[in-house]
Amino acid sequence: MPKIDARLKELGLMLPAKMQMPAGVVLPFPWVNVRGRRAIISGHGPLEADGSIAGPCGKVGAEVSVEEAKALARKLGLAMFASLKTELGSLDRITGWVKVLGMVNSAPGFNRQPEVINGFSELVLEVFGPEVGRHARSAVGLAALPFDLAVEIEAEVEISE
Amino acid sequence: MPKIDARLKELGLMLPAKMQMPAGVVLPFPWVNVRGRRAIISGHGPLEADGSIAGPCGKVGAEVSVEEAKALARKLGLAMFASLKTELGSLDRITGWVKVLGMVNSAPGFNRQPEVINGFSELVLEVFGPEVGRHARSAVGLAALPFDLAVEIEAEVEISE
Amino acid sequence: MPKIDARLKELGLMLPAKMQMPAGVVLPFPWVNVRGRRAIISGHGPLEADGSIAGPCGKVGAEVSVEEAKALARKLGLAMFASLKTELGSLDRITGWVKVLGMVNSAPGFNRQPEVINGFSELVLEVFGPEVGRHARSAVGLAALPFDLAVEIEAEVEISE
Numbered sequence: 429m430p431k432i433d434a435r436l437k438e439l440g441l442m443l444p445a446k447m448q449m450p451a452g453v454v455l456p457f458p459w460v461n462v463r464g465r466r467a468i469i470s471g472h473g474p475l476e477a478d479g480s481i482a483g484p485c486g487k488v489g490a491e492v493s494v495e496e497a498k499a500l501a502r503k504l505g506l507a508m509f510a511s512l513k514t515e516l517g518s519l520d521r522i523t524g525w526v527k528v529l530g531m532v533n534s535a536p537g538f539n540r541q542p543e544v545i546n547g548f549s550e551l552v553l554e555v556f557g558p559e560v561g562r563h564a565r566s567a568v569g570l571a572a573l574p575f576d577l578a579v580e581i582e583a584e585v586e587i588s589e
Numbered sequence: 590m591p592k593i594d595a596r597l598k599e600l601g602l603m604l605p606a607k608m609q610m611p612a613g614v615v616l617p618f619p620w621v622n623v624r625g626r627r628a629i630i631s632g633h634g635p636l637e638a639d640g641s642i643a644g645p646c647g648k649v650g651a652e653v654s655v656e657e658a659k660a661l662a663r664k665l666g667l668a669m670f671a672s673l674k675t676e677l678g679s680l681d682r683i684t685g686w687v688k689v690l691g692m693v694n695s696a697p698g699f700n701r702q703p704e705v706i707n708g709f710s711e712l713v714l715e716v717f718g719p720e721v722g723r724h725a726r727s728a729v730g731l732a733a734l735p736f737d738l739a740v741e742i743e744a745e746v747e748i749s750e
Numbered sequence: 751m752p753k754i755d756a757r758l759k760e761l762g763l764m765l766p767a768k769m770q771m772p773a774g775v776v777l778p779f780p781w782v783n784v785r786g787r788r789a790i791i792s793g794h795g796p797l798e799a800d801g802s803i804a805g806p807c808g809k810v811g812a813e814v815s816v817e818e819a820k821a822l823a824r825k826l827g828l829a830m831f832a833s834l835k836t837e838l839g840s841l842d843r844i845t846g847w848v849k850v851l852g853m854v855n856s857a858p859g860f861n862r863q864p865e866v867i868n869g870f871s872e873l874v875l876e877v878f879g880p881e882v883g884r885h886a887r888s889a890v891g892l893a894a895l896p897f898d899l900a901v902e903i904e905a906e907v908e909i910s911e
Contacts, residue, residue, distance in 0.1 A: 456714060546777075565793070567793070568895055586786070618850075620886075690888075
């Protein structure tokens with residue numbers, strides 16, 4: 429069994445199905461774009477196991493609590509791993525996480541974006557370990573996100589050829 | 590005639606003149622920064638043919654409709670192609686689009702950022718085709734943009750040496 | 751004396767101490783992540799000489815003036831140089847600035863983000879010169895930032911091995 433798949437199993441983590449696109453939505457780009465040894469990951473939202481968008485949706489600090497948002501960021505991480513596995517064939521091809529941009533749909537006055545995105549960063553470190561999982565990061569407050577997602581994250585990883 | 594220039598002509602598309610900077614504005618950075626085989630593209634706004642800022646300006650979902658904003662994202666794409674042509678000499682040097690960050694000046698409650706940025710993505714695919722034009726993407730809602738632009742996009746492409 | 755250290759001294763500039771994290775805050779990522787010849791820089795805020803967060807905090811255009819925010823962006827630049835020096839050993843290893851994403855905590859109607867981020871860009875150019883310091887840039891308005899920072903910037907530089 430590939431190493432990262434074994435690690436996911438050990439942690440009791442399951443990757444969700446491919447995102448079920450809401451009716452009428454066309455996204456003319458891939459979830460992961462490979463160019464040489466770079467795999468650039470499009471903005472992802474959190475998914476349920478069946479690939480439907482995971483809620484609650486709305487603004488963190490108002491409709492969504494910081495604890496709920498942190499849990500959504502962790503679900504989002506699993507959705508990103510699923511996209512990477514589909515594109516790369518195996519998650520073992522990832523030789524290093526490069527960077528993460530965590531975007532939190534923020535209510536006026538909400539300033540705890542890092543706690544929310546820690547749900548994602550902690551998952552990456554648990555699954556990939558401190559060397560491969562090490563990533564630069566920003567965690568910031570957006571005015572609005574597609575589908576009223578509470579959290580959206582884009583990232584980049586380095587891969588073996 | 591270079592291949593991409595011929596393709597633009599075939600599609601009836603013209604690149605705008607270099608951006609006319611509003612009075613008193615100094616931007617101490619280039620529109621495109623080449624480092625090795627990477628060409629990193631600064632945030633661009635939509636331009637008219639003469640290089641003046643293309644309107645309407647303001648928040649999408651309030652002063653600017655989603656259809657207007659999508660058309661602005663397409664104009665923005667042509668402005669970006671113009672900057673790339675100036676910096677690279679020829680658009681044929683572009684071997685692959687890497688990533689796109691689409692930033693939409695969003696009114697409260699506006700959540701259709703992907704439709705807006707599709708105006709840009711569809712143009713890239715029409716002009717560069719599905720392989721070279723393939724790009725990772727995020728499309729998100731900003732609280733404010735310079736000059737009250739409705740849309741701003743930054744991107745990166747891979748180039749031949 | 752390393753060349754960039756000498757240049758900082760010549761300009762009378764001092765790098766601040768490492769950031770003093772506010773109580774209870776855990777950031778599970780490094781300030782700079784090196785992958786091959788890329789050094790990717792996490793989102794930084796402005797620091798005082800002792801590593802405490804530099805204020806004023808809040809929204810630019812309301813609680814924070816554009817002049818104050820520009821000065822904060824310059825302080826932020828020195829904090830980023832400090833992180834780079836810690837990670838790289840010497841700032842002379844930087845062979846080229848690649849890109850800068852300037853995020854301004856923006857009050858409704860504030861649209862002068864480029865002036866604010868010029869405080870950072872001008873510092874990079876003063877210290878590293880026009881060739882090494884050359885960078886692609888976006889300067890945009892965020893709805894909220896961690897700790898109510900007025901300005902946050904992430905960036906990437908190219909380094910010698």
